[in-house]
Amino acid sequence: xxxxxxxxxxxxxxxxxxxxxxxxxxxxxxxxxxxxxxxxxxxxxxxxxxxxxxxxxxxxxxxxxxxxxxxxxxxxxxxxxxxxxxxxxxxxxxxxxxxxx
Numbered sequence: 001x002x003x004x005x006x007x008x009x010x011x012x013x014x015x016x017x018x019x020x021x022x023x024x025x026x027x028x029x030x031x032x033x034x035x036x037x038x039x040x041x042x043x044x045x046x047x048x049x050x051x052x053x054x055x056x057x058x059x060x061x062x063x064x065x066x067x068x069x070x071x072x073x074x075x076x077x078x079x080x081x082x083x084x085x086x087x088x089x090x091x092x093x094x095x096x097x098x099x100x101x
Contacts, residue, residue: 014085017049017064019071023080025052025059037063037078046070 023030041048046065053060062083065071075082 013049013051013064017047017066018085019065019068020083020085021063021065021071021075021078021080022053022083023061023063023078024057025061030061033078037074040077041070041074044070044073 041063046067048066048070049064051062051064053062063071063074063080065074071082
């Protein structure tokens with residue numbers, strides 16, 4: 001039951017906020033930038049959600065936006081990888097990732 005609830009929450013995030021910037025939490029330096037990141041997004045008035053993504057590569061922080069322009073602006077300022085979620089029929093989710101240059 002717990003796993004099903006978590007999956008449906010992720011699908012809801014992917015549906016509402018399909019433009020996601022993934023930032024590696026490689027060391028503690030990310031925490032010094034978090035306030036600036038939140039201030040930037042809130043200052044723009046954008047709808048967004050953040051959550052931690054756990055993977056074998058290490059933990060990552062996902063900044064999820066409803067708008068493409070918001071994700072692009074955030075990515076340009078703070079870096080990371082752009083992940084575009086695509087919700088398909090029957091609630092199957094696939095995604096593509098692009099590395100920021």
